[in-house]
Amino acid sequence: GGKNLAIGPNLTACHSSYGRPDLLVYCCPPGFQNPVPFTDFKFPDTSPVRVRRPAHLLNESFIAKYNKALSIMKSLPYDDPRSFHRQANLHCQFCTGAYEMLNSSGSELNIHRTWMFFPWHRMMIYFHERILGSLIGDDTFALPFWAWDIPDGMTIPDFYVDKSSPFFHSQRDFSHFPPRVADLDYSPDDNDPRFDRKEQTETNLAFMYNRMVSGAKKTELFMGCTYKAGDKNCDSPGTIESAPHNTLHTWIGSGLNPGREDMGKFYSAAKDPVFYAHHSNIDRLWEVWRDINDRKLDIDDSDWLNSFFLFYDENLNLVKIKVTDVLDITKLGYSYEEVDRPWLNHRP
Template identity: 30%
Template sequence: MTFVRRNVHELGQPWADELLWYARGVKAMKARPLADPTSWTFYGAIHGIHRGLWNFYGITQPGDPDPSQADQDTYWNQCQHGSWYFLPWHRGYVLALEANVRSEIGKLGGPVDTWALPYWNYFKTGQNGLPDEFASPDWPDGTGDNPLFVVQRWGDGPGLPIVLDLSLINLSAMGLTDFTGTANGGSPGFGGVDTGFAHGGAVHGGIETQPHDFVHGLIGGGDPNDPRLPGLMSTPPAAALDPIFWLHHANIDRLWASWVNETGVGGDPTDARWLNGPASIGERAFTLPMPDGTAWTYTPGEMRDMAALDYEYDDLTPDGAAMLVAAQAGARAGTARGGMMAMAADTKTTELLGANTGALPISGDTATRTAVRMAPEPRARSRSAFAAAGPEGGAEKVFLNLENVRGLADAAAFKVYVGLPEGARPADHPDHMAGGVALFGVSQATEAEGEHAGSGLTYVLDITPIVTRLGLDTDKLHVDIVPVRPIAKEAEVSVGRVSVYRQGE
């Protein structure tokens, strides 16, 4: 049987069956204790857990027993970020949660043979608002206890409808030609950089940076009384506790399927290390608890074919026919579309063009400016490559790197502008905007005892269109970082280094 995931905004009526039964299934899972592998909180901990934060928010209680150490070691803190495993791991995660919810629906006498998790296509015209069913504590089965509603979903502020700002998120990754990128300053690729098991890698791939990370931050936001306290969706060790997480990730999964099957832009890796997953190199396997009590272990290679996994989407166009055509045209022409275009990392040379000096603290709501000093010889090589390519463009690309970004505010986000004239207002020059960065996961990457020993996160933006227009005739390139929302000084957000790399033949 093939289950069909449908667009949540096109289900036909408020509290359509897909959402009502989803809520009932979530309620049943929430009734189980943390130690139960099929409970809502256990499944949240598979993505990541911060028990102190969970207790503070009242999601768990200090006295709640933990599962066995064996279960924790097998299942918890498993999500793949900053990794070429990001997409396949999350595909399996969504499938397993869907199976657990479907099992609960069956116990309640619901449509177990047809129910599938909806997806939220926030890019489709008029559909960027949080579905109403998630926005109220009331639901058809009760008052004040809607399982799809969470208090810690602040968006831009308390009491406001959450409507995603489409000027901050984009589908530029859909034009990338290569799944796997590089972590040495060039394009990170559509799906991420080559890693082993990475529960919080340092460099996020194209589709993870945009729209994945930004949507997380725009939904979760931060506590209006203490912005260092994240909404559930804003931080990896709490994100999967918010029921909207699963509709967001169903859409990210749909975009992966679209990139492979519909746009004709790129395809999945064929490397055995990707196909067989981290267990093939002696690291943790991807393993999830199923409703029948078994443990499901899967590999990325097994996640490639949706038909074999018995599900499909009702629509694979990213946000309509126009976007599909643009992605195909951008790939054929080899031009950057929306600031994200890639090339085969293993056949290209990546070279540092220049970097600023010193870390940049980011706070308040005004721009922080720095200058990247360009080295003469690499700059000359890049100029020659652009000149040789002519007006049609070519393999030469230029990437801006925000390295070692640290902080205590996972909901923080900022826009990045390149080459603004002195004294110019960034908002008046949208053609200078290189892109946006959302700091989903930055607090974990800042912790000294964490996986990356406090080295932070690195974000890569393709600035080829801007550089092509401005030229490389200057030895100094100005970069302005503008917070999307005010960033508290206490959040200690900083960029360790701003660098510019060329990537070419």
Template identity: 45%
Template sequence: MKALPADDPRNFVQQANVHCVHCDSIPDNYIQVHQNWFFFPWHRWYLYFNERILGKLTGDDSFALPFWNWDSLGGMMLPSIYADPTSPLYDKLRDAKHQPPFLVDFDYNGTDPNFTAAQQIDHNLKIMYRQFFCNGKTPMLFLGSAYRGGDQTNPGGGSVENMPHNNVHTWTGDRTHPNFEDMGTFYAAGRDPIVFAHHANIDRMWSLWKKLTRKHRDFNDSDWLKTSFLFHDENADLVRVTVKDCLKTQWLGYTYQDVKIPWLEARPTPKLAKAKNAASRSLKPTAEAQFPVTLESPVSATLKRPKVGRSRKEKEEEEEVLIVEGIEFERDHFIKFDVIVNATESDGITPGDSEFAGSFVNTPHQHRHRKEENKVKTRLCLGITDLLEDIGGEDDDGVLVTIVPKAGIGKVSVGGLRIDFSK
């Protein structure tokens, strides 16, 4: 294949820069495509045009990007073709300790856990179940929060974007580099060819989400549907595309291979006996958090629920959502904290336990910013209807919420907690 000029928008570096530009909202006329409801449609179009460009340049009209099925038992490691130093898909800026057959960690916090392979697989599968069927029940929970003209960036990402998407990025990047390049920081992620295989699986998640249950549906909001993006196509022509035109992969001429989905039945299970959960709810934390609070150590707070004893119909119509709001940090830090319900850090809660509500994860951006642009303020939304049922707390007046910092300790603050409902 003939090398392209440096200014050709189809060459590898320019394609990597497309992602870099849209992950930082700089210059101001570009749309931020992370931590909001544009995450899935923008990345789908990004993959689509990259695939078309590669097909054109190789002369293969049938060319298709592969997807890295890290959610399958056989795919939970770096694919061998990407780990082969003689392959053009190889990138030396990857974590040397995470080469095959080392298993990917969907809960990665910068250090490797002392799990057996069976334990790691179990945690990964239960995280997938939770992000789909507990934390992803509504369009807002799965796709991300609304981001309209004039809004501040980063209103809040969807469940799968937050975890495992962000964790796989950081897990793949090289921890010996200050910014976890390439995959571990958004400005450089596009320089690693595996970013396209990673995001092809993320794109597959969007398709699966709508396929697995009729309740999972896209937004019908015109602000979302009519939003447009600019891309260069396979002929290097600038074209404008919209969200509404990419809602089905079939419209773009592709579908995903059917593979086994081992996490469909991997519902998390309670770690604590219901009697102990009841005791946790009857006690005040030793130190009730005073918000806003900097996460230098675990913090706990009791939270009153706005509605108790909901019927099955009410639960199906509206998901009870725990919102961690006013999350503030500098965007160039790797941030991770866990949220657990009716348990404390000393209970040893893991992602495989029902008491584990979810995590907030920030993949660093590490780009040049003005000081006022470097600060991020966002939120985390976690569905807790199933969680409360599993731990026997659906009829309780309140919950005990504990936030456990895992990465970026002391570099992130939380403004408050509340419970709301999402349709």
């Protein structure tokens, strides 16, 4: 075979990075200079299955559990890799090029706008979910997903805007709080809102059809560009990544901040609890796209399959996990509650 060009971070080469063109940030983990022993990923017990449910359909008792888990996570000290702040900084590290690539010193590792987008975020929220569950001793705990692709889910789920809860976040655009229907193709330069509720909903469904079906008929169009060790040219996001993913980040973040932080910029985005429900939906839509295409468009390039990252698990072990480890969610012990795909018959 050819040369191994799988991606991986050089964990001992972390540095400050640009969160915006005019803002240097530092999000490296404490003590990164000293390598920590790691173990290879092992599949978890797959029973009970963690069933991720639509955020707008959650009952009080689930919200109370998540509330408790998130409160504990937010109270952990920064030294603890399970703490909310450290979880948020994982995103900052891999999304602003804080690490150099292994075996390619000087190349910054950036997972956005490349084919690493889906697998990296899957890994991040997989560990995040299991940490939350372990903090409350609940091995059924599953992240909710914000189902912004179906009409009933197109507003920010109510519990995220309850000011007295840990789900609330002050750095948001309050004019976009419920009952505003999200604009899946939002741009801060457009009129806001662009449409009335009904038109916005219809426009969103037609847009989803484009992102999931008509605009996503080739692997690279949906997954993003080929990104290998030493690569500096890959900079082309998949359909879903560019929008609704990026656009909703921008739509949520506060218009009072220069980069619409916190959700509006990657260095700060994961500080907002709604980030995790947003990414749970993105992760689900990856599965939906695979399903629509009978998995015939799945990437089989060994450099992608062998690319790897390291995350702390719920037992504080550092784990090396490869893309190939996260391609079967059944083996990862979670599933998604089925919801309609109303956009499937919204060919514009």
